[in-house]
Amino acid sequence: MSDGRLGRVNTKALKLAAVAATMLDDYSPTEWVPLPSLGLGIRVLVDDGQQQLVATAQTGLDRSADTGSAAEAGRIYDSMYPHAGFTWPHLRAITEVEADYFGTSAPTTVTLIEPLPGAPVGDQAIADTARASSLAQALATLHSAAPESISEAGFPVEDPSRFQFQILERLDQAAATGRVPAGLLQHWEEEFEKVSLWRFLATPIHGAIDETSVFTDQERVLALSGIERLRVSDPAIDLAAASALIDPAAVPTFFSEYTNSRPRADEHVITRAELLAEFAVLDWLLEAVDSGDEEAIQDAGELLSSFNDVLFSHDAAEPEAVEDSPPSTPDTELTSEAEDVVDEGTAPDESGSADDTHRP
Known part of the structure; x- marks a missing residue:
């Protein structure tokens, strides 16, 4: 992948897009968009023309937290809140890459989830x-x-x-x-x-x-x-x-x-x-x-x-x-x-x- 318009490539984001392309059978993304970190690490939105997914290389998370628990938490949310008026992350795939791939001190967990609707509130206080x-x-x-x-x-x-x-x-x-x-x-x-x-x-x-x-x-x-x-x-x-x-x-x-x-x-x-x-x-x-x-x-x-x-x-x-x-x-x-x-x-x-x- 390359960035002809900007003349340079976000190397780590490109690497993440490449990993995401291998995580699901019959899913071959043709486009990727860098996303803000949100304190999680490297994030990109990948798109195969029919479905968009968010890939995250969790370089910003404390590895003492079990990333796999996000999948289990999602299943619990599904069972406890079937009629909730909001949604939550649904994990589609998870893998781990060696430390040298993203230049980290330890192996990095990569997740693939369905995009969440809306946008984080960020630093703009909810005034309404x-x-x-x-x-x-x-x-x-x-x-x-x-x-x-x-x-x-x-x-x-x-x-x-x-x-x-x-x-x-x-x-x-x-x-x-x-x-x-x-x-x-x-x-x-x-x-x-x-x-x-x-x-x-x-x-x-x-x-x-x-x-x-x-x-x-x-x-x-x-x-x-x-x-x-x-x-x-x-x-x-x-x-x-x-x-x-x-x-x-x-x-x-x-x-x-x-x-x-x-x-x-x-x-x-x-x-x-x-x-x-x-x-x-x-x-x-x-x-x-x-x-x-x-x-x-x-x-x-x-x-x-x-x-x-x-x-x-x-x-x-x-x-x-x-x-x-x-x-x-x-x-x-x-x-x-x-x-x-x-x-x-x-x-x-x-x-x-x-x-x-x-x-x-």
Whole structure:
């Protein structure tokens, strides 16, 4: 294959297209289009004139995650959500190539899936209530299924008390850094130690909701990717991650629609989701400490201090300032600031065409 128009070839994408051409019988793609990485690795859309498929060389994934679990997760989704109003990746083929093929340190897994409709939300916050409501409905559907088939398939099952312990353990680790303001530390300790907060039944959760895994059009959520992180755990994990994708003004609609769509949800799920959303900045601090990134440590510390000021300094605000410019709620303020923590990136419609099309 060559690129006559641009005068050069994306070598790794071409290699991936060549691998994809061998993965299915009676499928010989004649065109390929490079796709954004989405943090996964090298991606191309291949087309034989009748069917388009997405090939991914998963150089960007942690190999400790079992790629084969994506296929099993897809089968579980098929059985648990036959009437869902959204779709998910359907694996058509999987193979492995030697490390030197893509210049990686270990063998690379290559997958071939059907394209997902719509496009990832990327770094553009969901500001309209229609899509916010649609995302809430999708998560309510996920969380309403019985968990037995997930545990029987060997996916993780997290006990609420164990999850609470892990959070408090991370809080102790963060406190040891000296970067968490005392007031904020006490606030989280008091909230996360409340016994009533953890009286709930764990449910199936997506487990990897982010800006690359939620596919939408202009009106609703069409697909969810990243399903290999499927597990039985706290549904608030998904809600907290999803709220970070939504404009603060639409978050109340998102939470309201979720509780309306899942009336059997435990009474504290929204409270836990809001706390976990706050906690995201603390996790960022711990990741920075683990990596030794001094600049990131400084940034995380400043963001924690800023959030502490927002949370505890309302009484100090002058009435005139409050009247002219109402302060945001702590969750809103944190969400707005924390959006900068997420790696930015956009992607075209997975099933659409692109200008950079290559023919053999």
